Amino acid sequence: QVQLVESGGGLVQPGGSLRLSCAASGSIFSMNFMGWYRQAPGKQRELAAVITSEGTTNYADSVKGRFTISRDNAKNTVYLQMNSLKPEDTAVYHCNAVRPGRVYWGQGTQVTVSS
Secondary structure (H helix, E strand, O other): OOOEEEEOOEEEOOOOOEEEEEEEOOOOOOOOEEEEEEEOOOOOOEEEEEEEOOOOEEEOOOOOOOEEEEEEOOOOEEEEEEOOOOHHHOEEEEEEEEEOOEEEEOOOEEEEEOO
């Protein structure tokens, strides 16, 4: 069983930056995909960014050019660097990990973008 713990959320002004971290209790080397999803109040959870075991990345159009996902297999950690934040980025951000037959979720970290 792998547990995912997110950190790094908080309150930031528009245009600011935050770096989210997702620490796994076990090895992420076997995870085919690791990603960050977000859920704003009253909205469905949506994919923000994903990274494969080979390092290929993909982003939602709404965050492309502003967010960067990366993974450090040695530290069993996935990061989401968020720049040029907008109020519409406000959401709970959840870490996700997928390997054949299993999907893991973290509890989430709140990101609030407001002046």
